[in-house]
Amino acid sequence: MTVSPNQPTASAMSELDRLCANAIRVLAIDAVQQANSGHPGLPLGMADTAYVLWTRFLKHNPHDPAWPNRDRFVLSAGHGSMLLYALLHLTGYDLPLDEIKRFRQWGAHTPGHPEYHYTAGVETTTGPLGQGVGNGVGMALAERYLAARFNRPGFPLVDHYTYVLCSDGDLMEGISHEACSLAGHLKLGKLIFLYDSNNISLVGPTSLAFSEDVGKRFQAYNWQVLEADAHNMAAVAQALAEAQADTARPSLIICHSHIGYGSPKQGTHKAHGEALGVDAVKQTKENLGWPLEPAFYVPGQVYEHMQIATEVGPQRQAEWQALFDRYRAALPDMASAGIRCTPKRCQMIGVACCQVLRPTLRVLPHAPPPARRLTPWRKRYPRCSVAQPIFILPTTPI
Numbered sequence: 001m002t003v004s005p006n007q008p009t010a011s012a013m014s015e016l017d018r019l020c021a022n023a024i025r026v027l028a029i030d031a032v033q034q035a036n037s038g039h040p041g042l043p044l045g046m047a048d049t050a051y052v053l054w055t056r057f058l059k060h061n062p063h064d065p066a067w068p069n070r071d072r073f074v075l076s077a078g079h080g081s082m083l084l085y086a087l088l089h090l091t092g093y094d095l096p097l098d099e100i101k102r103f104r105q106w107g108a109h110t111p112g113h114p115e116y117h118y119t120a121g122v123e124t125t126t127g128p129l130g131q132g133v134g135n136g137v138g139m140a141l142a143e144r145y146l147a148a149r150f151n152r153p154g155f156p157l158v159d160h161y162t163y164v165l166c167s168d169g170d171l172m173e174g175i176s177h178e179a180c181s182l183a184g185h186l187k188l189g190k191l192i193f194l195y196d197s198n199n200i201s202l203v204g205p206t207s208l209a210f211s212e213d214v215g216k217r218f219q220a221y222n223w224q225v226l227e228a229d230a231h232n233m234a235a236v237a238q239a240l241a242e243a244q245a246d247t248a249r250p251s252l253i254i255c256h257s258h259i260g261y262g263s264p265k266q267g268t269h270k271a272h273g274e275a276l277g278v279d280a281v282k283q284t285k286e287n288l289g290w291p292l293e294p295a296f297y298v299p300g301q302v303y304e305h306m307q308i309a310t311e312v313g314p315q316r317q318a319e320w321q322a323l324f325d326r327y328r329a330a331l332p333d334m335a336s337a338g339i340r341c342t343p344k345r346c347q348m349i350g351v352a353c354c355q356v357l358r359p360t361l362r363v364l365p366h367a368p369p370p371a372r373r374l375t376p377w378r379k380r381y382p383r384c385s386v387a388q389p390i391f392i393l394p395t396t397p398i
């Protein structure tokens with residue numbers, strides 16, 4: 001069967017869409033409950049938004065999670081890791097239901113946060129809030145740099161988006177200011193943030209410690225700022241389409257969500273970071289119109305619908321591979337240099353530290369141009385900054 005990639009339209013969402021989002025919610029609360037550990041609030045709150053992104057916009061291949069031109073998805077609010085594991089499971093990655101049931105258990109492929117390329121399909125999730133924001137900016141910068149270096153007319157070899165799901169805590173952190181300022185300055189138009197704005201943090205409302213106007217702040221950084229009701233799938237899709245369309249500015253989509261959506265703890269910090277409890281899980285399922293038993297129940301039509309990614313993804317990868325084959329035939333030297341630089345073989349570190357920066361720059365042919373690399377004072381005092389992405393070349397044979 002030939003499958004067209006899902007179009008990023010704001011078409012009406014169906015009951016099936018709602019069912020799929022609720023499947024994400026139920027897997028998250030059952031897994032956290034079984035582990036008696038974890039964070040149900042974010043997956044419950046951002047399930048609708050994440051579902052829209054993953055099924056209508058994200059370019060990914062569950063059968064080959066590391067293919068070079070995939071879109072990147074960074075879960076900066078890594079504490080919501082069950083959101084990501086549920087998405088991976090439901091869209092057909094190598095993450096069976098038994099692994100979901102073993103959330104946060106020793107040896108499981110659902111260890112929780114932070115995580116980096118341990119579970120197939122996890123790009124990176126963070127523990128220290130704000131770090132994923134820096135990672136995302138670094139990844140978008142890497143995309144820009146590699147595109148400038150290797151793309152040629154008719155050969156858009158490097159051409160993907162970087163999506164970051166971040167939370168209030170991420171944007172409170174100082175690193176988010178530095179990283180996002182740079183992203184705006186560099187006009188990283190393929191960088192899209194989904195900001196889970198739920199007004200709740202670890203111990204209470206964000207108003208206890210956070211009162212800035214985040215939208216105005218990002219406008220000042222020269223970002224496009226959009227807003228959407230996180231539970232209105234059509235609105236989220238519309239905002240994502242607008243974000244993609246603005247190629248001159250990174251985009252921040254402020255997603256107004258209810259933490260713990262559907263649970264009796266909705267809208268309170270009690271939904272943030274502990275199992276809901278048996279009664280509250282039951283009540284949540286009732287509110288969502290979900291069967292109470294068995295736990296971890298997912299209707300067949302949810303799998304059927306969400307696993308379309310296993311058909312669309314390989315198709316998109318095959319198209320890219322055909323492009324690369326033509327590129328290799330036309331530009332063999334560039335192609336072999338490019339292979340040494342592919343994200344599969346290289347690791348981009350968004351935040352470089354001074355101990356590794358200078359020696360690394362000496363040996364890496366693919367580091368950014370000197371003007372952005374070391375200004376005169378940085379030559380004397382190189383410091384930590386996302387301005388210095390580093391491509392670590394593979395030690396294994398290519």
Ligand SMILES: Cc1ncc(C[n+]2csc(CCOP(=O)(O)OP(=O)(O)O)c2C)c(N)n1
Pocket residue numbers: 041042077079127128129130167168169170173196198200201202259272
């Ligand atoms: C740098 C850093 N400081 C503190 C923490 C501890 N911490 C984990 S989650 C959290 C609150 C996060 O609140 P928010 O980002 O609003 O997430 P939500 O409650 O909406 O899920 C905190 C303070 C951390 N992970 N990293």
